[in-house]
Amino acid sequence: MGQEISRCKTSVRRGQPNPVFKETFVFQVALFQLSDVTLMVAVYNRRNMKRKEMIGWLALGQNSSGEEEALHWQDMKESGNQQVCRWHTLLEA
Template sequence: MSIELIKGSHFRNLAINRPPDTYGRLTLLNSVGQEISRCKTSVRRGQPNPVYKETFVFQVALFQLSDVTLMVSIYNRRSMKRKEMVGWIALGQNSSGEEEQLHWQDMKESRGQQVCRWHVLLEA
C-alpha cells in the first residue's frame, strides 16, 4: 500500500505568533491497535500551508486492508525537541469519520489507481 501525504492548509502555531514547523507521522495499526509500522515526513519550517509530497509504502496484503487502521497525525515541532499534535485522522478499520471510511473503501476498490482526498484534521 502506497500512501502520499501531499499538503496541509491553514496550520497555526498556538504558542507563538509565527507559522509552525510541521511534520506528518503515519502509523499503521493492526486490528487490535498494535503498531505494525510507522514513518514520518521531514519538517516543513515556518509554513502555515506546507507541501509535503512524500510517499510511504506499507507492506499490507489486499486481504488485510479491512483489518488495519492508518493513523495520520500532524505535529508542530517546537523548541528543545518538544512537539504538539496539530490534529489527526484515521482511515481503515477504525476510521475517524465517514469521509475517511469512504476514502478507504474507494482505495480498496481502486485496483491500484491513486485515490486523492482532502481531510479535515480532528483536534488533538
C-alpha cells in the same frame, strides 16, 4: 487498540507557517488484511526545542474517524492499483 506495524515521518519544514508536504509513504498490507487495518495520520508541530504538540489527526480503515475517511478507504480497496487522492480535515487533538 491493535499492533503498530509501521511508522513514517515527513521531512521537517522549518520557518514555514503553511508547509506543503509532497511526500509519499508506502505501506505493505496484504489484500486479505485491508479490512482489519487502521491507518492513523497525526500532524505535529515543534517550536524551537520544546516538546512536539499534536495539531490534529485522522484515521482511515477499520476504525475510520468519520464517514469521509471510511469512504476513502473503501474506494482505495476497490480501486485495484489506481491511486485514490482525497483531502481530509484533521480532528482536534
